[in-house]
Amino acid sequence: MSNVSVDATESAHNENQPENNTRRRFLTVATSVVGGVGAVGAAVPFIASWNPSARAKAAGADVEVDISGIEPGQLIRVMWRSKPVWVVRRTPEILEQLGKHEGELKDPNSEAEQQPVFAQNRFRSLKDEYLILVGICTHLGCSPQHLKGGAFEEIVEGVPDGFFCPCHGSKFDMAGRVFQNVPAPLNLVVPPYQFVDDATVIIGSEAEAV
Numbered sequence: 602m603s604n605v606s607v608d609a610t611e612s613a614h615n616e617n618q619p620e621n622n623t624r625r626r627f628l629t630v631a632t633s634v635v636g637g638v639g640a641v642g643a644a645v646p647f648i649a650s651w652n653p654s655a656r657a658k659a660a661g662a663d664v665e666v667d668i669s670g671i672e673p674g675q676l677i678r679v680m681w682r683s684k685p686v687w688v689v690r691r692t693p694e695i696l697e698q699l700g701k702h703e704g705e706l707k708d709p710n711s712e713a714e715q716q717p718v719f720a721q722n723r724f725r726s727l728k729d730e731y732l733i734l735v736g737i738c739t740h741l742g743c744s745p746q747h748l749k750g751g752a753f754e755e756i757v758e759g760v761p762d763g764f765f766c767p768c769h770g771s772k773f774d775m776a777g778r779v780f781q782n783v784p785a786p787l788n789l790v791v792p793p794y795q796f797v798d799d800a801t802v803i804i805g806s807e808a809e810a811v
């Protein structure tokens with residue numbers, strides 16, 4: 602298994618995040634390409650030139666993320682299959698918000714197939730605390746901004762936290778559920794994932810049913 606260091610901060614990596622130097626915190630997230638393809642590529646670079654399947658595997662490999670350093674309310678981003686994936690640690694206050702605006706959402710019960718079955722719930726997650734989403738707007742593919750701590754109320758009255766896509770004004774709550782009267786047709790995608798333990802999540806595959 603190879604270790605791939607990813608600087609994953611809310612602000613530094615991200616067109617998503619408004620500048621807020623007082624809150625900026627840097628967090629290095631150690632991710633791993635499961636299966637060791639990356640390690641081979643790093644140690645013996647020429648292998649990729651004669652073994653194209655190794656690159657193909659890396660492009661589709663699961664990604665292991667250490668979530669132990671994510672602070673309450675913080676969003677980090679990792680790359681999975683060339684897509685940005687957000688991991689957000691939601692506070693009890695953020696979770697409480699989710700039940701208060703469901704009448705303003707297009708698909709509050711996640712009936713469209715935008716998530717694994719395990720995430721077809723109000724929180725759209727395996728563990729309430731952690732929201733994991735593909736950070737790509739379901740309209741035309743921009744990357745929405747994470748607005749928090751009351752900043753989202755300028756976009757949706759009475760909702761302190763959420764995601765706003767400035768390209769054409771789509772709005773999503775802290776479960777990635779899309780609000781009504783915006784161009785995005787669907788909730789944000791929840792990728793397949795599983796927790797290995799309290800500090801580690803693998804993005805790209807689900808635990809097998811027992």
Ligand code: FES
Nearest residue numbers: 738740741766769
């Ligand atoms: S791409 Fe997000 S609103 Fe159009």
